Amino acid sequence: MRYFTEDHEWVDVDGDIGTVGITDYAQGQLGDIVFVDVPEEGKTVTKGDEAAVVESVKAASDVYSPVSGTVIEGNADLADNPGLVNEDADGEGWFFKLTLSDPDELKDLMDEAKYEAFVAKL
Amino acid sequence: MSDEAETEIELQTLPLDAWHRARGGRMVPFAGYHMPVQYEGIMAEHLWVRDSAGLFDVSHMGQLLLSGDNLDDELEKLIPADVKGVALGQQKYSLLLAENGGILDDLMFSRWPSGIYMVVNGAVKYEDIAHLREHLPDEITINHLDDRALLALQGPKAFDVLKRHTTGDYPLDVLVFMKGGRFEIAGVDAYISRSGYTGEDGFEISIPADAAEKVADLLCGEPEVKPIGLGARDSLRLEADLPLYGHDLDPETTPMMAALGFAVASKRRREEANYPGAERILLEREQGPVVKRVGLLVEGRQPVREGAAVLDADGSEVGKVTSGGFAPTLGAPIAMAYVPAAMAEVGTRIQLNQRGKVHEATVAAMPFVPHRYVRGSK
Numbered sequence: 473m474r475y476f477t478e479d480h481e482w483v484d485v486d487g488d489i490g491t492v493g494i495t496d497y498a499q500g501q502l503g504d505i506v507f508v509d510v511p512e513e514g515k516t517v518t519k520g521d522e523a524a525v526v527e528s529v530k531a532a533s534d535v536y537s538p539v540s541g542t543v544i545e546g547n548a549d550l551a552d553n554p555g556l557v558n559e560d561a562d563g564e565g566w567f568f569k570l571t572l573s574d575p576d577e578l579k580d581l582m583d584e585a586k587y588e589a590f591v592a593k594l
Numbered sequence: 595m596s597d598e599a600e601t602e603i604e605l606q607t608l609p610l611d612a613w614h615r616a617r618g619g620r621m622v623p624f625a626g627y628h629m630p631v632q633y634e635g636i637m638a639e640h641l642w643v644r645d646s647a648g649l650f651d652v653s654h655m656g657q658l659l660l661s662g663d664n665l666d667d668e669l670e671k672l673i674p675a676d677v678k679g680v681a682l683g684q685q686k687y688s689l690l691l692a693e694n695g696g697i698l699d700d701l702m703f704s705r706w707p708s709g710i711y712m713v714v715n716g717a718v719k720y721e722d723i724a725h726l727r728e729h730l731p732d733e734i735t736i737n738h739l740d741d742r743a744l745l746a747l748q749g750p751k752a753f754d755v756l757k758r759h760t761t762g763d764y765p766l767d768v769l770v771f772m773k774g775g776r777f778e779i780a781g782v783d784a785y786i787s788r789s790g791y792t793g794e795d796g797f798e799i800s801i802p803a804d805a806a807e808k809v810a811d812l813l814c815g816e817p818e819v820k821p822i823g824l825g826a827r828d829s830l831r832l833e834a835d836l837p838l839y840g841h842d843l844d845p846e847t848t849p850m851m852a853a854l855g856f857a858v859a860s861k862r863r864r865e866e867a868n869y870p871g872a873e874r875i876l877l878e879r880e881q882g883p884v885v886k887r888v889g890l891l892v893e894g895r896q897p898v899r900e901g902a903a904v905l906d907a908d909g910s911e912v913g914k915v916t917s918g919g920f921a922p923t924l925g926a927p928i929a930m931a932y933v934p935a936a937m938a939e940v941g942t943r944i945q946l947n948q949r950g951k952v953h954e955a956t957v958a959a960m961p962f963v964p965h966r967y968v969r970g971s972k
Contacts (some may be wrong), residue, residue, distance in 0.1 A: 483848040503825070504637035506927075507896040527897055529636040529920050530825050552893070 475578050476587035479528050482562070483538040485578065490539055494526065497591050502528040506575050508554045510546030510568050516553065517541060517570065526557065538573050539577045541570035574584040608653045609803035609957070613810055617821055617969050625716035627825055629653045635902070636825035640922040641687060642794055643830055644963075647749035648822035649813050652791075657800060659744050660736035660871030661709030662847060672729055673701075674869045676860035680705050685772045685787050689849055689857050690714075695871020695878075696845035697852065698725060700837070704787060709735075711785070713744065713798075715839045718921070741808035746836070748830075750817040750966065756797055759812060760786070769797075770970035780812050791827065792967045793834025808832030815831045818963055832928060833890060833921050835960035841900055842887060842916040842930050850878035851932065853887045855962075885913060886938040888962035892918070892927040902948035904933050915946060924965045929955070 474484045480498035483490045499505065509525040517523045523537035546568045550556060557565035572578075582590060606627050610615070616620065619630030620649070630651070632639060644646055661917065666677045675688035681966030683705040691696050699722050703712040714722045719738075727738055747756055759764045762777035766786075769775060774787030785932060790796035801809055814818050837843050848871065849858045858864070858875055865877040867876055892898050897920045918929030929946075937944060942957040 503632060504635055504922075507894065527920075529640075529829060529897075529922065530631070534895070534898065551895075 474584060475581035476584065477536070477538045477581060478590065479536055481535060481538045482587075483578075483581070484492060484566075488546070488572045488575065489569060489571050490541065491566050491569045491589075492535075492538060493562070494535060494561055495587070495591075496561045497594075499536070499561040499565070502526065502531075502533065504529045505554045505557045508550040508567065510550060511543045513543055513545055515543040516542060519574075525532075526554075535567060537570070538581060539570070541572045541575050543568050543570045545569045551560050555567075560574065597864060599923065608790040609806040610653065610810055610829075613807050614821070617814075618823065619823060622948055624824055624825070625654045625675070627716065629654060630821070632823040632825045633821050636823070636829065637816075637922045638677055639822045640678060640827040641828050642820050643749045643822055643826060644923055645750070646820075647747060647751040647755055647816075647818045648826070649810060649819055650746040650748065650804075650827055651743070652716075652746050652798070652811070653743040653803070653806065656714040656716060656722060657739040658713075658714065658726075658856060659706065659709050659737040659739055660712060660730070660734060661737070662731075664731075665734055668730050670863070671819055671869060673703075674858045674860070674863055674872070674875070675703070677710070679860070679862075679933070680709065680792070683773055683775050684946065685774055685789055687857060689854065690725060690873075691870040692845050693870050695848045695874040697839075698722070698844045698845060698851065700839055700843055700854075700857075702787075702789065702864075706785075706959050711800075717840055726842070736828060739800075739967035741803050742800050743803045745799045745801070745806065745810060746796060747788050747799065747819070748790045748792040748793075748794050748822075750795060752794070752796045753968070754784070755813060755816045755818050758816070760784075769969040771790075771795075774969075779809050779832055782809055784809070788968065791834075791836055791852075792830040793961055793963055794966075795966050795968045826922075827836050827868050828917075829922055830918055832917055832919060832930065833923055833961065833963040834965060835962070837887065837930065847887075847932075848878060848883065849873055850875060850883040851885055851887065855879065882935055884933045884935060886935055887930055888933055888938050889958045889962060890915075890918075890929040890931055890944065890946070890955040891958045891962075892929055892955045893921075894953065895927065896953065897927040897959065898929050898946050898948050898953050898955070901952060902929075902946045902953075904931050904937075905945040905947055905952070906934075906937070909945075911947070915948075921962060923966045928958070933957070
């Protein structure tokens with residue numbers, strides 16, 4: 473099941489493991505992505521806190537964690553190939569995986585249909 | 595993700611506003627105007643200009659026509675250039691200087707039969723006009739040509755494209771870098787100069803605003819030409835060692851600090867030393883400025899941008915990055931920074947602090963990408 477934030481992050485949840493990325497809409501807004509800084513394994517993140525940095529040619533943007541938890545893996549492929557986020561934001565261009573510390577937080581997030589409606593109004 | 599909000603203050607629209615939107619331009623506020631930051635993407639647009647030709651709308655810039663008796667003498671009281679030595683059709687880069695030698699704006703000027711045509715930065719054009727009005731005698735007329743658009747066609751194929759569409763008393767070939775003249779494009783009266791802000795060969799085309807769409811359509815109808823936004827304009831000029839006013843240049847910065855010694859090199863003007871800040875500027879020319887604008891190659895992939903601190907060996911802040919970003923031609927991050935003279939030598943290793951993270955950089959020779967201006971043989 474995939475959940476979305478109003479800041480255009482997604483978290484794909486399987487059991488208590490979540491995979492976090494930014495949406496296709498977000499990568500389109502950012503333009504050519506040249507650098508991604510993902511959190512290291514073991515880092516504790518809190519919902520709404522800055523967890524990663526994504527830089528396009530033009531600007532740097534923070535990526536906030538949609539949920540709280542402990543990072544178990546950052547996407548190492550993005551170091552050499554940050555353009556993966558442009559090519560496949562919903563898949564190969566994921567940012568990090570974490571163990572959710574409070575699955576109840578998911579209730580505050582949008583499902584795909586709600587997110588699509590949200591983006592359509594932007 | 596975070597959004598960057600810019601304050602919107604009664605933004606003006608360019609003559610080509612609807613044209614940009616129809617072509618998918620993403621409009622952002624810049625210099626008081628709605629301007630296209632990109633169409634298909636900054637990286638692709640940047641590389642297209644280096645390989646082919648791109649059309650930029652720079653109608654936000656101030657186009658002025660100064661005329662009147664003793665214009666050359668009076669203008670030389672405000673800028674350090676050899677105005678008298680500029681013949682009809684010649685163009686020169688110069689600086690509007692404050693009393694302390696600080697830079698109020700950088701500009702291009704050329705000799706027209708009717709006076710001096712000047713192009714100044716959009717963000718400060720009204721301040722520039724006020725400054726000129728205040729310091730030039732009443733006999734000098736300042737005509738703000740705000741009914742004109744300015745387009746820049748830049749890139750190695752710009753000449754081939756423009757030649758197809760220009761007619762005039764002489765062929766386009768007579769224009770070499772920093773020369774200009776009157777031509778017609780599709781029946782539209784145009785002043786064209788061979789100049790630009792990308793480091794590539796190219797032209798700047800001044801035309802009546804109501805003809806801008808016709809000319810833009812004509813040029814972008816050629817297979818070599820695509821419209822290019824502000825984003826690529828910024829990365830192209832950064833690679834080409836062209837400082838941007840309000841970022842790399844400001845009233846606290848002198849020409850020598852900004853590594854613009856060529857703008858204060860005229861022998862006659864140095865001997866006369868009668869422009870604002872001449873004493874300080876000429877002293878810096880002799881002894882070297884205390885701080886200097888340099889180019890930096892940044893290690894790794896992460897861009898280091900405007901505002902990052904330059905650190906000395908003890909980790910103290912001794913300078914600032916004034917422009918920085920990812921250089922598409924090089925595939926690496928680059929920057930411009932002001933550093934103490936002792937750290938300005940090419941090859942000097944420098945540390946930068948951006949949001950608490952330290953980046954390694956090396957002072958590099960500029961331009962980062964060689965200029966490809968078409969100069970005349972002397």
